[in-house]
Amino acid sequence: MEPIQVAGITFRLDPGKPLYEQIVDQVQGALARGDVKLNERLPSVRELAQLLKVNPNTVMRAYQDLERGGLLMTYRGQGTFITDKPQPVERLKQDLAYRAVAHLVNEMRRLGFSREQALALLQEVKWS
Amino acid sequence: MEPIQVAGITFRLDPGKPLYEQIVDQVQGALARGDVKLNERLPSVRELAQLLKVNPNTVMRAYQDLERGGLLMTYRGQGTFITDKPQPVERLKQDLAYRAVAHLVNEMRRLGFSREQALALLQEVKWS
DNA sequence: TAAAGTGTATTATAGATGTTAATACACATA
DNA sequence: TATGTGTATTAACATCTATAATACACTTTA
Structure with missing residues (x-):
């Protein structure tokens, strides 16, 4: 359960709350605090899944939730990025x-x- | 989901949170606000279950949680009572x-x- | 053009949790 | 003795979370 740093975001996953919700929370927290640059590229679904030792589907669910909130932009074949709009x-x-x-x-x-x-x-x- | 009043406590159960937790919360809330008299008798497990349209096991779990917190006293054969200590x-x-x-x-x-x-x-x- | 790396979708499976149901037992009281 | 208490156990089911395996669409790059 040691924290994992990537792209200005610190991920720490505990049991007791759904993993995909924790991923969403921690990306949101980093955004709210201004810890991440707009338009920055995030790890790919498979890459973050490997880093967090979690299933790719779980990361994808989190990314999709964040995209629905307008915080992420995803481009087929290119990757997932922080929004460029403040x-x-x-x-x-x-x-x-x-x-x-x-x-x-x-x-x-x-x-x-x-x-x-x-x-x-x-x-x-x-x-x- | 219309509220149910009994012994100074208002019960309203919604989906989205465990039923036994909601029962605990609402008894605790009534106690904190001073809405219930100390030493007062609560409905029996089976009675409250019927009122709330819930399984008796669910009410028992809530009562037991509250008893562990020192807020309720249960007596086999007699019933369940609000604690007499402030x-x-x-x-x-x-x-x-x-x-x-x-x-x-x-x-x-x-x-x-x-x-x-x-x-x-x-x-x-x-x-x- | 081919390969590799993206996001995306689907299906199956497993586990945990909450809830109900049925039943039985221990105890107090009328 | 009968009824109403709290208590315990077991089984069944639904939902949610998470994993696994696989496939497809698209972009970039070698």
């Missing part, structure tokens, strides 16, 4: 952040906390 | 809140946001 990446970042905050709001409301209590906890908690 | 409930509430905040922190860090950005988002977002 908009889908920015949209992704805002989307995921909003979703994460909304999730916290729902959970805190479910538990009977106020917004002020949530803010206080978020200020107190260790960040890095 | 401590496990308070501990649960703090635990779940901390976990929820920690989850947000991890996600925001993964996306490259600062604590200040997270706080700003949490202040802006609609609460109720």
Whole structure:
């Protein structure tokens, strides 16, 4: 389970969550943080599968999910590339952040906390 | 999928998450919010199963999970009751809140946001 | 032109997990 | 004694994840 670095993306796969989802998550994370260059080429399906010790079908499913989100471009015979447009990446970042905050709001409301209590906890908690 | 009220607890089961987990979540939520009285009797395994249109094994699994957390007491032949001690409930509430905040922190860090950005988002977002 | 490397699709198989079903047993109470 | 509790076991089934094997379409390059 040692991390694997490739094209600015760190892959670490654990059990407990679908592999293809973890691949999607880690590519998205690298994009949101700006760790990858736009238009950069990713490893081929078979190549990444070998690196991650995973079935090619699993990588392909992840790549296809990412392509549907406008984050990847795939060209038959050429390979898979990070999108060259900054908009889908920015949209992704805002989307995921909003979703994460909304999730916290729902959970805190479910538990009977106020917004002020949530803010206080978020200020107190260790960040890095 | 219409909600079912019983003993101060609202049950609503959706597909997409294990049924026994949803039962656990909703009992925990009611406890955290103070919606249920301590020492109160819950529906029997078979009774709740019938109400929720679910297998008795599924309810039993949820009850057992809750008992392991000290939130329920079960007595052979008598029934299942909310704990009579406030401590496990308070501990649960703090635990779940901390976990929820920690989850947000991890996600925001993964996306490259600062604590200040997270706080700003949490202040802006609609609460109720 | 041929070969190698791309993405893509299909089918079969296996394993894990969640859920139901049926049945039985232990215990408490009316 | 009968009924209603919690508890345990076993079997069956559905869904999802992942692998495996194979084939095809397309691009690049030797």
